[in-house]
Amino acid sequence: MSGMPPPQGETRLTTESEGLLARAALRCAAWAERWFPDAWVFAALAVGVVAVAAIVMGALPGPGAATGFIDLLPRSVGSASTAFGDGFWSLIPFTMQMAFVVIGGYVVATAPVVARFIDFLARIPRSGRSAVCYVGLVSMLASLLSWGFSLVFGGLLVRALARRQELKIDYRAAGAAAYLGLGAVWAMGLSSSAAQLQANPASMPPGLLAITGVLPFSQTIFLWQSQVLLICLIVVSLIVCWLTAPGDANARTASEFVVDSNHATPKLPPRERPGEWLEYSPLLSVVVGLLGLGWLVHEFVAKPVVTAIANLNTYNLLFLTVGLLLHWRPRSFLNAVARAVPSTSGVLIQFPLYGGIAALLTQARGADGQTLAHHLANAFVHVASHDTYTLVMGAYSAVLGFFVPSGGGKWVIEAPYVMQAANDLHVHLGWAVQVYNAAEALPNLINPFWMLPLLGVLGLKARDIVGFTFIQLLVHIPLVLGLLWLLGTTLHYVPPVIP
Template identity: 80%
Template sequence: MARAALRSAAWAERWFPDAWVFAALGVVVVAIAVLGFGATPVVTANAFGDGFWSLIPFTMQMAFVVIGGYVLATAPVVARFIDLLARAPRSGRGAICYVGLVSMLASLLSWGFSLVFGGLLVRALARREELRMDYRAAGAAAYLGLGAVWAMGLSSSAAQLQANPKSMPPGLLSITGVLPFTQTIFLWQSIALTAVLILVSLLICWVTAPSDAQARIAQDFGAVESATPVLPPRRRPGEWLEYSPVLSILIGVLGLGWLGYEFANKPVVTAIANLNTYNFLFLTVGLLLHWRPRSFLNAVTRAVPSTAGVLIQFPLYGGIAALLTHAPGLDGQTLAHRLSGVFVHIASTDSFPLVMGVYSSVLGFFVPSGGGKWLIEAPYVMQAANDLHVHLGWAVQVYNAAEALPNLINPFWMLPLLGVLGLKARDVVGFTFIQFVVHVPLVLGLLWLLGLTLPYVPPVMP
């Protein structure tokens, strides 16, 4: 199984184009389908152009999820905290499981933070010369946040989008209404599924960790274990404010004041469900922990390249969503309506979670969007859920749980972590492939079984 995974990863790295190409192909395929069902070229072009910029607020919000996570994880005090955490494990196998647990728990808060934090924890553990920890297996464990449970937590873009009516395309809002976190990630069924995935993932980490004699440590890969970049000294008088904490303190006080007001006047669940509040919290705390503006700005500069895919892909997703929901054919029906009819035809109320889970995981392998493809799928998937009387919040969670599965074998989201570790995808995918083999039947089975316990709730409009 490990050899097959390594061959699959090598093939994907050689032949898979950039994720933007898949999004662009999606635009072309959907546009051709819309034209094929009778939409005029003018209607098709206008729908794409109108939708292209419709998700700019959400695009920036998701970019700041990455930036905020990186800024917070690389703050000096957090870096020292990571070194402190790295003292806990007493064996190589224990260290690998420890990394997996920390990564998955952190991903429930922020997947961007989890990638960086997990990678830095592995590097800190690798600096312990007395610890024979397999560097590959530890890297794979650090990736479990993205590969197992990230979409079940607060950084789930699907759950965030459904809880924020101002971020939703009008066509989707009219289908689903507003779905607060209590109907998605805070369902007891969702929490139970997340707990099972964490426990099973840690068990796999334990049984697949190489022995001390077989372990390949960081030095075997030429990985240079350096600490967080040191702030260079001030060279010019004009840089005084960049190196003084005055501005950080003043802006941080304002930010904390606003956050305090938000949480004091709204339920905690409602406040944290707002993606602007969520990102504002990370940036404010990150600014204060970096203390000096120059340190904060350097961290932002290092984080920005990781947002390129989000910035250039999400407008295409907005265009696709508009083509699906706002370009009617000759009979007045949109492509989203037709696709929902297909779902209703092949799925029943009981089998819907299983059918949708398989579909979402397969599509997620070819379009590794980090939640962005929910904008494409949601209009027709959620319309089908309404028609079949499936719990709408659980439909979102089915998408969330299934979308994480292909991350275990697709190297796309591994890249930021691999950059931190100095590894290649083929070095870790042998371990993540074993997780994938176990997770697929486990996740699909639990999605179906837990879905049977949830009654249908009609959409609630804002």
């Protein structure tokens, strides 16, 4: 289930008939397939880079210190090691949530009625290029409600399109398009962690609440400036999808990646033993399903819909409950789970490394008592002015987001610094949140961390799609930063109202 190089006779690209961006995407894809490491190797290299930076920072003597680099080095190494070990398991709840995003989405999507709906959607495109754009549009629109759903649904839509023998669709480009929901616009929608946090005072750290006050959606994701930015991102992303999708001569199908897109969901075998009767009876599915639905109804009655669905635990229970009821018989449900579990292997083995990276950035303290994240924040914030805040803040969030891939958790770390700077520089606070949202999504386009659930569904590796997402990144960087600055000039600072 991994990407493989093309056969010996097909390594030469016939790019003469392709457009400029398509040729660039194909060359990037060829380079990535040859040189881009496995996602675990990529994460391990990131651990090394951040660890060295933390050790060097900790071994540099502070002002007036009597000890030097050599004396402080052992202590700094110990501090970095402790932080890495303490953070290694810190993402375990999130790891399991992400694993269940894959499992729940797979279980629902392989239920007979949903599988037929995805097959219906897959019959709409008429050409390979239009199919790639179609996947990108579906993925981005779905991500505005839930980024997790967009990953799984988009991946299964790509597999359904790949089953159409008459449609010459490039499996890599379609997979990259399915990733656009998370890589381009997810943080501009209802599942934006930063916007959700700022709109719910009970969830905000007291220190942050004292700086920003409460910022309702009307001041963040529902600003007309935010809608203009969102529409521009969707339109430009689809144009890039069209221009980078290879033509028939260079399209690589799912079969070339040893992905069996033609397999049908195995039928439930007949019951063989008396002890299996409960596995084949809908009784347990109804009992467990009704309990799950009862809890979900309570959640959606007690909370706003957008708040409830943005909770990953609620989201996962919803999908598992619906999947259980749609499969009807426990044995059918369990068979679907068993088929989905191998797709979670990358999530399970890589997320602990990202937990260690986050801890190295936020917990390992230097000789001056400050963390690497604090120094990074100050380095960006101190060079900003009222006119350049959006550009500096956007660049900072994008860079740090590559090393700390957690929208909500990273916002809690950054917000006290950047929002205080927004107050000091008289920058609209709601737009400061949107600067974070738009810029934080940029590194997702090439960060294997967020690709893992989608890659598990597609049976690909990060190197198979990153050539196409890299072209999207090159286009998005000036587009996002330019629009953030331009639209920000239409907003005026409003002092926070502290409850």
